[in-house]
Amino acid sequence: MSKILKRPEVLSPAGTLEKLKVAIDYGADAVFVGGQAYGLRSRAGNFSMEQMREGIEYAHARGAKVYVAANMVTHEGNEEGAGAWFRELRDMGLDAVIVSDPALIVICASEAPGLEIHLSTQASSTNYESFEFWKELGLTRVVLAREVNMAELAEIRKRTSVEIEAFVHGAMCISYSGRCVLSNHMSKRDANRGGCSQSCRWKYDLYDLPFGQERRSIKGQIPEEFSMSAVDMCMIDHIPEMIENGVDSLKIEGRMKSVHYVSTVTNCYKAAVDAYLESPEKFEAIKEDLIDEMWKVAQRELATGFYYQAPSENEQLFGARRKIPQYKFIGEVVAFDESKMTATIRQRNVINEGDEVEFYGPGFRHFKTRIQDLKDSDGLPIERANKPMELLTIKLPQVVYPGDMIRSCQSGLINLYKEDGASVTVRA
Structure with missing residues (x-):
């Protein structure tokens, strides 16, 4: 059984x-x-x-x-x-x-x-x-x-x-089960009473301290400032x-x-x-x-x-990012008129006519399309929408539902390490 x-x-x-x-x-x-x-x-x-x-x-x-x-x-x-x-x-x-x-x-x-x-x-x-x-x-x-x-x-x-x-x-959290006092010392904000300033996420200088000599900063000699993040x-x-x-x-x-x-x-x-x-x-x-x-x-x-x-150090944020998300959240669906195949969307970030976007919704639903027939809240055609939370309308090739989210597909830096560990920059 x-x-x-x-x-x-x-x-x-x-x-x-x-x-x-x-x-x-x-x-x-x-x-x-x-x-x-x-x-x-x-x-x-x-x-x-x-x-x-x-x-x-x-x-x-x-x-x-x-x-x-x-x-x-x-x-x-x-x-x-x-x-x-x-x-x-x-x-x-x-x-x-x-x-x-x-x-x-x-x-x-x-x-x-x-x-x-x-x-x-x-x-x-x-x-x-x-x-x-x-x-x-x-x-x-x-x-x-x-x-x-x-x-x-x-x-x-x-x-x-x-x-x-x-x-x-x-x-x-860098500390044992979140019980940390670093924030208390660095910013006088009690992490265990709701005030954590995430001091472990800050970037710090790293020093060489030869015995009996003045401390010496080695900033620039390592990929990134010393970090506990x-x-x-x-x-x-x-x-x-x-x-x-x-x-x-x-x-x-x-x-x-x-x-x-x-x-x-x-x-x-x-x-x-x-x-x-x-x-x-x-x-x-x-x-x-x-x-x-x-x-x-x-x-x-x-x-x-x-x-x-x-x-290990592989679970710490040292050096350049090895992978960067390439999508940006731009809005959500408020309503959909199936007779006109038109969606009313609430803008969360800049939207341009012709942008490649992805719609996704509950149940792991996805589809990609391009922004077409973009109109502002007055129903006037526009090429670019840059007013946060404005209600816009667009034409779509398939049905979407209120609550569905919209991402734009952005180019970004990815695969920032070669297999041999050397740093490299590749544009998507």
């Missing part, structure tokens, strides 16, 4: 109400958001209670869930008001909160009983014993530390019934192993990313899960398309984090 595989949840980031709706429309089974307190993304478009309520209603009407990140490390006084905040979230139907600080866990469990609690990756759970510890405290899910490898993940799954949420895509994680071609090892939730990082990013990455992981559960052969048939799709959205270079090996 063949093994029955559990369908993992595709969990997408939602920094704003718009992104929440886009993520769900593009296949997310759940989204995680930030409220206006107790989270770690103070610069994200965090949700007011009114927005939270609207987002929960939108998600639940479509069979999706909403989780709120409340994963800050509290200092004395930071926890004030948390009990009432958790109760309000519970009463509006929130599915779970994501917490790392034991103080907030105790407050939530005691003052908002019935609200499900998930343990944040910031708590650095790397073994099944810690999963069992949190289970005894009433937590139902643990977000795996990003430093856990695939063999360890498999062993944890065998030894605990607690739900496993694991990161599969997005930014990697990690590449992004991408596990799209390893989704079969995540499913086989019983991961319950596939987590995509990026609450501060664009709707282009959210729609593209969610679409890919949803398609990957659907394909593999249909058959391994179906997944193999679309795997390269999924990988190519990932490179149509702005991001850093990609690697598999700690899942298969300890990251």
